[in-house]
Amino acid sequence: MTNNITNEQKAKALAIISNTNDSKLETHLNACVRCGLCASSCMYYLTMKEGKYIPARKVDLVSSIYRRYKTWQGAMFPSLFHARELNQETCDEMVDSLFGACTMCGRCVKHCSIGVDIPFLVKKGREMLAVMGLVPKTLQATVDAAVNTGNNMGIPTEEFVDTIQWMEEELQDELEDEKSGIFLDQPDKNVFYTLNPREPKFFPLSISAMAKIFYAAGEEWTLSSKYYDVTNYGYFNGNNEEATQIARNLYDEIHRLHGKRLVLGECGHGSRAMRWEGPNYLKTQYDFDTLTVVELIGEYIRNGRIKLDKTLNSKVVTIHDPCNLVRNGGLLNEIRFVVNAAAANVVEMTPYGTDNFCCGGGGGALAMSEYNERRLKIGKIKADQITATKAEIVVTPCHNCVDQLTQINHTYKLGITIKTVAELVADALVIES
């Protein structure tokens, strides 16, 4: 194999694992005891049954480079200490394993005997690949669109506005109230709401569902016509500068419009990137409230601001827990509170909650055509979980999961309906005139 990795690329990549002030990085790079317990927690390994898919092996790709360049034992006796050169072959394996065979779902962390933060190290590996310019093209295209246009699908503002106005007209017809609306660029509102661009582009009914809930709650809210994108694929491609810029778009826009509460639309990684990572990217504390739309709906229910009739959703419903909102976001109980208030017949998958399996489309996988076949293969685990519940509706507060579940539904002929939480809640709304 020819080595196309330049010394400059190598130096940049090694700098990422050379920060001796980062105690978490140092600890986790040195922590794996190779017990193997993580193997059976990983969808890729469970499906493909090949050693390279074991989470510990993915971690080892990163830590073996660390040993080669940052420990004297690894530098002197590389084969003895399983230390690897950072060369073309290693990079090819890293791209294939860290981008192409990990959704960063974190299920392995729950099953790790000593609690190694495996997705954290996978992310470090991705950062190394990003500085070397080795991010898969399709994933980078999604980040580029967000950086260059303000949203990850490159939707021009006038087309966005046209769609919102169309949805607003339909909403006003349905509610028979001209005061209802989908508000754009309004300053000083209590709620600054955000969307996944796939909503305006292809699936706008979830926008009107949420508008209906805001209407019922008597909320003062707005969308921005320019910066409404809740996603941040910079969290996945490993380019922290791009992730920072994308987070800054929302941060600056909520300030420009003097919004009080940043409400993150139904998006797992976007919520995580903006809520937990954002202050680190931007090196600042937020001076506004940040919460997910699931928590906001929960608040409306508790405060009696909306009334729901759960018998309006009488079909069997199961919940798909998005990894970035449940295992890594703390929404386990809140999702259940909201879904059980909106549906009469809710059953759980096995396993569920913090031990739930990823949909298979996380970690940027949905955007990476290169690994489509693997994504659908591992999705079989989710398909079987859903089938076992006998549910007719799968509800999930993440548009990325919705898209993967739609493909799984089609591929494995599940015959289910997939809804966002807002759509389920809107169907149960009792609006008193």
Next chain:
Amino acid sequence: MATLEIQGKTFEVDGDGFLTDPSIWNEDVAKLFAEADGITELNDKHWAIIKIIRDNFEEKGNAPMVRTICKETGLKLKDIYELFPLGPARGACRVAGLPKPDGCV
């Protein structure tokens, strides 16, 4: 580069099964791709959607908003989701021979 074989014909596609070279698309390709998705016959409504998507792509280089598809064809959103069960992107745009749109689709 992946290939997709449908009824003895081979197409160069990306990993998601979208045509690599949108310019080789024609109506026969659309029929074959649709059939691979379980749509056995493309009716007038399917063709109307496909035409809007192609026209938009040729004019602007990307997929139209679903708003444009509804406005130009007079179809309801519900109809579009029923006609193409995989949705406007993975369903209709793929049959229309477009590259896969970026983002969560």
